[in-house]
Amino acid sequence: MSTSPTPESRSTALPADCEADLSVKQQQILEYLREQADSQTYFKSRLIAEELGMSAKEVGTNMPPLVESDVDLSIEKWGYSSGTTWMVTA
Template structure:
């Protein structure tokens, strides 16, 4: 028998766009920081969110597709993948 509250389970599944909790965290991070920066390296996002760079990269396609208020584009690869994010 599960003791989890229904609201807690819904939060773990991500936002209304069908994103996972991890993808929602990445999207929230990009939204919060897009006004200050344009370029984001996967490894630096990972460091800030306590994820691996591989986890960030694997989830960015879903994040980019779900984002309606920011544009997320794979921009370059030099010592790690860089993403260009514009509001």
């Protein structure tokens, strides 16, 4: 038996039904955005990726479920020039 935490047992500020719908990477991105949303509004996928040890493509792939889910942030795809930019408001 493994004793490592599963995505379902990870503690987040999401309601249980939302948490079950998000992958570990999506939860990591959401936690990062929550921490930064007070001081920053626009985020480039590339810069999120650098902070979290992911590729920009991984971030871009995992953002749409956050946009569509019922989370405590408003996340909107904002721009495409030199990488995707996301507008995030708390």
